[in-house]
Amino acid sequence: MAEETIFSKIIRKEIPADILYQDDLVTAFRDISPQAPTHILIIPNVLIPTVNDVTAEHEQALGRLFTVARQLAADAGIDEDGYRLVMNCNRHGGQEVYHIHMHLLGGRPLGPLLASS
DSSP states (O other): OOOOOHHHHHHTTSSOOOEEEEOSSEEEEEOSSOSSSEEEEEEESSOOOSGGGOOGGGHHHHHHHHHHHHHHHHHHTOTTTOEEEEOOOHHHHTOOSSSOOEEEEESSOOOOSSOOO
């Protein structure tokens, strides 16, 4: 069984968050350390620790991440100029909370995805 995370408590509204969207499959809220003018986290309500743990039973919730991202980007007025959707997996991928989540970032030019090394 996966360990509960801070996101589980946000889903249940046990700790405060600026929730922008919630339904039976996903929850979306503003990141507390935004990396762009618009920085929203969209998470499945079921705890899936990493992308490596995704199964076919998660497809509906994961598809909902994208439709909610599209709507939130439109609501934020960043859909026309563009935005970035990011999911990190495990330590080398930059994952910090082990409950998969999609970052919706926009509101300014974001530049290249990765810096050259």
